[in-house]
Amino acid sequence: xxxxxxxxxxxxxxxxxxxxxxxxxxxxxxxxxxxxxxxxxxxxxxxxxxxxxxxxxxxxxxxxxxxxxxxxxxxxxxxxxxxxxxxxxxxxxxxxxxxxxxxxxxxxxxxxxxxxxxxxxxxxxxxxxxxxxxxxxxxxxxxxxxxxxxxxxxxxxxxxxxxxxxxxxxxxxxxxxxxxxxxxxxxxxxxxxxxxxxxxxxxxxxxxxxxxxxxxxxxxxxxxxxxxxxxxxxxxxxxxxxxxxxxxxxxxxxxxxxxxxxxxxxxxxxxxxxxxxxxxxxxxxxxxxxxxxx
Amino acid sequence: xxxxxxxxxxxxxxxxxxxxxxxxxxxxxxxxxxxxxxxxxxxxxxxxxxxxxxxxxxxxxxxxxxxxxxxxxxxxxxxxxxxxxxxxxxxxxxxxxxxxxxxxxxxxxxxxxxxxxxxxxxxxxxxxxxxxxxxxxxxxxxxxxxxxxxxxxxxxxxxxxxxxxxxxxxxxxxxxxxxxxxxxxxxxxxxxxxxxxxxxxxxxxxxxxxxxxxxxxxxxxxxxxxxxxxxxxxxxxxxxxxxxxxxxxxxxxxxxxxxxxxxxxxxxxxxxxxxxxxxxxxxxxxxxxxxxxxxxxxxxxxxxxxxxxx
Numbered sequence: 001x002x003x004x005x006x007x008x009x010x011x012x013x014x015x016x017x018x019x020x021x022x023x024x025x026x027x028x029x030x031x032x033x034x035x036x037x038x039x040x041x042x043x044x045x046x047x048x049x050x051x052x053x054x055x056x057x058x059x060x061x062x063x064x065x066x067x068x069x070x071x072x073x074x075x076x077x078x079x080x081x082x083x084x085x086x087x088x089x090x091x092x093x094x095x096x097x098x099x100x101x102x103x104x105x106x107x108x109x110x111x112x113x114x115x116x117x118x119x120x121x122x123x124x125x126x127x128x129x130x131x132x133x134x135x136x137x138x139x140x141x142x143x144x145x146x147x148x149x150x151x152x153x154x155x156x157x158x159x160x161x162x163x164x165x166x167x168x169x170x171x172x173x174x175x176x177x178x179x180x181x182x183x184x185x186x187x188x189x190x191x192x193x194x195x196x197x198x199x200x201x202x203x204x205x206x207x208x209x210x211x212x213x214x215x216x217x218x219x220x221x222x223x224x225x226x227x228x229x230x231x232x233x234x235x236x237x238x239x240x241x242x243x244x245x246x247x248x249x250x251x252x253x254x255x256x257x258x259x260x261x262x263x264x265x266x267x268x269x270x271x272x273x274x275x276x277x278x279x280x281x282x283x284x285x286x287x288x289x290x291x292x293x294x
Numbered sequence: 295x296x297x298x299x300x301x302x303x304x305x306x307x308x309x310x311x312x313x314x315x316x317x318x319x320x321x322x323x324x325x326x327x328x329x330x331x332x333x334x335x336x337x338x339x340x341x342x343x344x345x346x347x348x349x350x351x352x353x354x355x356x357x358x359x360x361x362x363x364x365x366x367x368x369x370x371x372x373x374x375x376x377x378x379x380x381x382x383x384x385x386x387x388x389x390x391x392x393x394x395x396x397x398x399x400x401x402x403x404x405x406x407x408x409x410x411x412x413x414x415x416x417x418x419x420x421x422x423x424x425x426x427x428x429x430x431x432x433x434x435x436x437x438x439x440x441x442x443x444x445x446x447x448x449x450x451x452x453x454x455x456x457x458x459x460x461x462x463x464x465x466x467x468x469x470x471x472x473x474x475x476x477x478x479x480x481x482x483x484x485x486x487x488x489x490x491x492x493x494x495x496x497x498x499x500x501x502x503x504x505x506x507x508x509x510x511x512x513x514x515x516x517x518x519x520x521x522x523x524x525x526x527x528x529x530x531x532x533x534x535x536x537x538x539x540x541x542x543x544x545x546x547x548x549x550x551x552x553x554x555x556x557x558x559x560x561x562x563x564x565x566x567x568x569x570x571x572x573x574x575x576x577x578x579x580x581x582x583x584x585x586x587x588x589x590x591x592x593x594x595x596x597x598x599x600x601x602x603x604x
């Protein structure tokens with residue numbers, strides 16, 4: 001068996017694939033955080049809670065409504081997105097024009113409420129979600145064995161991220177969105193319904209989090225705390241990529257996942273902190289983030 | 295002003311009489327420790343305008359340092375608290391140097407991330423006891439003569455520490471240094487143009503606040519006899535923000551009132567509603583941000599000012 005520094009290549013590749021799977025979730029989540037921040041100036045602390053909500057919604061709809069994985073992948077983000085729109089209309093909207101820190105604090109409170117409720121209903125122990133029939137099994141690539149579901153997660157996340165990037169940076173709708181981040185008042189004077197745009201974008205960002213939640217349900221234990229520490233990693237990813245930069249969030253999400261996977265091979269103890277060290281390093285060298293403009 | 299003096303007098307009399315009133319002294323000590331934590335935090339948020347989302351790192355870091363020295367090395371309370379404060383100040387310096395490169399929302403996110411880094415270090419370090427934390431930390435004897443095992447004696451020691459810190463924060467805010475901090479908070483560009491080295495002031499404020507938060511954390515370890523992971527967790531950072539906000543940011547007494555409300559709420563609510571406490575805390579957070587941004591003391595002070603003007 002081939003080895004590098006005494007570590008079998010298959011083990012390294014396996015960890016890198018796991019890292020890429022994690023990176024896919026980071027990318028999806030930080031994409032949503034970047035969209036919401038870019039357009040509304042709100043750092044959405046509740047993102048991790050919506051991610052957990054997505055996973056639980058998938059679990060519940062399977063157990064009680066008999067909704068399968070594929071239906072959940074479409075229906076759950078829609079439902080959670082609607083909840084996000086309601087949240088924006090009822091609460092967040094009142095804070096526009098105030099210091100952005102209030103948005104962070106408000107969504108922190110919302111995250112506590114959501115996670116507290118999930119904890120009350122489901123307890124602290126994790127539950128598992130079955131891998132859908134069509135995606136079970138493994139691919140034998142010759143040099144390594146790749147579980148199909150992991151390949152699927154990477155494929156779907158990267159496609160979704162690229163699609164979102166294209167939509168925002170290369171289409172007329174995206175142009176309107178970016179105009180709203182630059183000068184909302186002027187855009188409104190041109191007859192665009194900016195408040196509606198904001199509601200929809202918050203809903204879309206939250207729906208992405210729920211989508212990531214459903215996608216992750218078969219590979220992790222679904223538990224109320226699954227989002228609360230993840231959201232901090234996602235924040236660090238967004239800072240590394242450069243706040244408000246869509247492409248920066250996607251790329252740094254994937255690379256942080258890979259770097260974490262690699263750290264697991266060479267020095268496992270540091271794998272949970274490497275992202276924060278990376279963030280500190282980026283801040284020292286390039287305070288605006290890798291792709292950020294300042 | 296006469297009303298304020300009366301209020302302080304009544305509170306002082308109450309604080310002195312706590313052991314006579316039959317209030318559980320450990321509960322009061324815990325309340326005072328969190329009040330100190332919130333005052334330290336307010337020095338940063340209220341008077342310097344920086345929202346740190348990672349103050350649990352300093353509180354908990356000092357709690358671990360003090361706990362380890364007192365339990366494993368047999369240090370006395372004075373020395374172990376001093377060491378805890380030192381650890382917190384040093385951690386604050388390291389975090390501060392990186393975090394003050396950015397402002398506002400970025401600052402909050404960076405402190406949050408760096409505090410999470412410290413949380414993981416505490417989780418994996420060999421001397422913190424992992425998931426169990428450090429248990430059975432002895433209180434020792436103050437200056438080697440006053441045994442603090444008695445709750446009453448310990449209570450008065452904590453009360454003295456609280457007053458000392460309260461007066462210190464007051465003094466810092468009223469000093470020329472404190473006025474520069476407020477000037478930076480109000481208009482940073484103006485402060486720069488007046489020739490102040492803004493980043494040095496901000497860093498010093500950060501380190502001071504971290505050290506004082508560490509003082510509170512060290513004391514808490516000796517009071518309760520343990521230091522655990524929940525001391526360094528992000529929820530603790532959130533709690534201290536809530537205390538400060540609820541009581542009134544940028545007021546002297548606000549954080550104390552906020553800490554009293556939150557600690558009392560946690561103590562009595564957990565018996566009433568059990569696990570729903572987190573939900574209640576979250577809801578209070580939301581309500582506070584939406585409708586009560588001046589906080590309790592801030593609102594009262596504003597009423598007084600309006601009455602004075604009318």
